[in-house]
Each structure stands twice: as structure tokens, then as C-alpha cells.
Amino acid sequence: MAQYNLRMPELPEIEVLKRSLEPQLVGRRFGTVRVRDPRLREPVDARRLRRHCRDREILGLRRRSKYLLVDLEGGYTLVVHLGMSGRLTLAPAETPAEAHEHLSFGVIERDRRYRRRKLRFRDPRRFGLVLSLQTRSLDGDRHFAHLGVEPLGERFSGRLLARAAEGRRVAVKSFLMDARQVVGVGNIYACEALFRSGIHPFRAAGRISRKRWDRLGDAIVDVLGDAIRQGGTTLNDFADGDGNVGYFQVALDVYGREAEPCTLCSRPIRREILANRSTFYCPGCQR
DNA sequence: CGTAGACCCTGCGCGC
DNA sequence: TGCGCGCAGGGTCTAC
Numbered sequence: 001m002a003q004y005n006l007r008m009p010e011l012p013e014i015e016v017l018k019r020s021l022e023p024q025l026v027g028r029r030f031g032t033v034r035v036r037d038p039r040l041r042e043p044v045d046a047r048r049l050r051r052h053c054r055d056r057e058i059l060g061l062r063r064r065s066k067y068l069l070v071d072l073e074g075g076y077t078l079v080v081h082l083g084m085s086g087r088l089t090l091a092p093a094e095t096p097a098e099a100h101e102h103l104s105f106g107v108i109e110r111d112r113r114y115r116r117r118k119l120r121f122r123d124p125r126r127f128g129l130v131l132s133l134q135t136r137s138l139d140g141d142r143h144f145a146h147l148g149v150e151p152l153g154e155r156f157s158g159r160l161l162a163r164a165a166e167g168r169r170v171a172v173k174s175f176l177m178d179a180r181q182v183v184g185v186g187n188i189y190a191c192e193a194l195f196r197s198g199i200h201p202f203r204a205a206g207r208i209s210r211k212r213w214d215r216l217g218d219a220i221v222d223v224l225g226d227a228i229r230q231g232g233t234t235l236n237d238f239a240d241g242d243g244n245v246g247y248f249q250v251a252l253d254v255y256g257r258e259a260e261p262c263t264l265c266s267r268p269i270r271r272e273i274l275a276n277r278s279t280f281y282c283p284g285c286q287r
Numbered sequence: 288c289g290t291a292g293a294c295c296c297t298g299c300g301c302g303c
Numbered sequence: 304t305g306c307g308c309g310c311a312g313g314g315t316c317t318a319c
Contacts, residue, residue: 039296041296083296084296084297085296085298100297123296124297125295125296125298126295126296126297127295127297168289169289169290170289170290170291174290174291275290275291275292276291276292276293
């Protein structure tokens with residue numbers, strides 16, 4: 001069967017990236033901002049980016065949905081989305097740019113004796129996004145205004161999803177992947193969470209019982225949490241310039257396993273297209 | 288408003 | 304060995 005290149009940056013990858021970059025960046029300053037190719041999902045505004053980032057101290061890192069946020073001195077926020085193929089790495093300043101390295105930010109150490117590094121953004125498919133905000137608040141920005149609840153936040157629950165799904169005829173998998181409901185549940189983890197909770201991905205969102213919504217909510221938290229924990233245990237040093245670091249995958253029960261036996265009942269896993277996305281499920285275990 | 292589908296992009300695996 | 308095709312998918316936009 002087809003081998004899938006399971007290297008999509010989903011929410012757990014961004015969370016692990018955030019945690020690993022945090023101790024490397026906080027307390028340093030950005031130096032030179034280099035824009036080699038501004039053609040991302042939206043054109044990069046290099047002058048604005050420089051104005052907001054250059055010489056500013058890095059105060060902290062946050063994550064909202066799959067966006068990585070870098071809080072800067074003066075109230076500015078650097079926003080990075082990795083899209084499908086984006087990579088953010090911290091590498092020595094003298095390392096030459098790889099293909100598709102569209103941006104880099106010089107990182108100035110507190111102690112000037114330390115070797116200078118660059119935060120490098122690579123993205124072959126250019127579905128990613130890099131921009132900066134003049135404020136710490138995301139509320140007024142169009143990229144964030146419509147976003148739903150964080151699946152790993154305190155407000156999230158299956159009950160919340162159940163209420164939002166009342167009367168909805170859309171397939172539950174499409175509902176899960178709709179960022180207006182809950183953010184950060186991509187194709188892979190939507191498939192896995194539905195398998196773990198025994199729910200058929202094509203079932204109408206409004207036709208799922210409260211009890212099963214509770215199970216699904218728990219499954220989402222579990223599958224994302226498992227991935228983050230696994231990522232945390234396999235972390236290496238981002239400073240070594242290895243672009244692969246921080247990307248990982250939990251053991252997958254259904255995704256990419258078409259025609260292979262179900263891990264529970266041994267029936268062959270099915271693959272069907274839903275909303276232009278490959279959808280993997282077990283016809284025996286998921287109803 | 289809800290829903291379905293197109294589109295952006297490049298790399299890679301596969302079939303011929 | 305080489306070439307062309309199909310697929311991967313997050314987010315946004317449009318059409319109905």
C-alpha cells in the first residue's frame with residue numbers, strides 16, 4: 001500500500017515546537033530579519049516584520065490553534081503558521097540557507113560570546129504564514145477572530161461539541177475539522193479520535209448521542225495528549241540544525257492503513273474521500 | 288446560514 | 304532509466 005509521509009505539523013507538533021524553542025529564545029533578541037521569498041499563503045510584509053521584530057527582546061512563546069506566537073518587547077507579536085510543510089529551526093548563523101528557506105531571524109544572545117544563531121523558516125509548499133501584530137491580543141485579527149475552543153483548554157468538552165452540533169447534518173469528521181468549533185484537529189487526528197470513540201466519520205454531527213460525544217471529546221484530548229507526550233520524550237536539541245527534530249507521530253490505528261487489519265477486530269481498514277480528504281475508518285468498529 | 292467543493296503549492300511515490 | 308500523473312492537506316474563498 002501507499003506509504004504516507006506523516007510529517008504534517010499538527011497541533012501536537014506545534015505545542016512541542018513551542019516548548020522546545022521557549023528556553024532557546026526567551027531572553028534573547030531578534031537581530032536581522034531576512035526575507036528571501038515573501039510568497040507564502042499571504043505575502044510577507046518584510047518592512048513591517050523588521051519594524052516589529054528587529055532588536056526586540058523575546059519575552060515568551062504561546063500557541064493558539066496551530067499558530068506559534070512569539071511575544072516581543074513593546075507589545076508586538078510574531079505569528080508563524082507552518083501550513084503543510086513548514087519547518088522552524090534554530091541553527092548556527094553561518095549555516096547556509098537550505099532550499100525553500102524563505103525567512104530567517106537572527107537571534108542575539110544575552111552573552112555576546114555565544115555563537116550566533118538564526119531562527120529559520122522553511123516551507124516548500126508555501127502554505128505557511130508569517131506575520132506580526134502590533135498587539136499581544138489576537139481578538140481583533142482576522143486570522144484568529146473566528147477560531148473555536150482549544151481542545152487542550154479548560155473550556156473544551158464533548159458536551160460543548162454536542163451542544164454546537166445540535167441539528168447539524170454535516171459529517172462529524174468535517175465538524176471536528178471545522179476550526180470554528182474546535183481548533184487543531186487535523187485530518188490525521190480526526191480519523192484517530194473517531195476510531196478511538198467508535199464513531200463513523202460520515203455520521204451526521206447532530207445524530208450522535210451525548211454519551212458518545214463525551215467519549216469523542218475524551219478521545220480528542222487523549223490522542224493529542226499522547227502525541228505531545230511522545231514528542232516531549234523524543235526531543236533533541238533544536239540548536240543542532242536538524243530540521244526533523246520535533247516531528248513525530250503517535251502509533252496510528254487507522255490513518256494511512258487502508259486494507260490493513262483493524263487493530264481491534266482485524267477487519268480491513270477502509271479509505272473513503274470526505275470533503276476532499278482521505279478518511280480512514282474501521283467499518284466494523286465505527287458506527 | 289449551512290454545506291460542498293475548488294484552490295493555493297511542491298515533493299514524492301507509483302505505474303508505464 | 305525517465306517521465307507524467309495523482310496525492311498529500313490547512314485554511315480560505317466561492318457558489319448554491
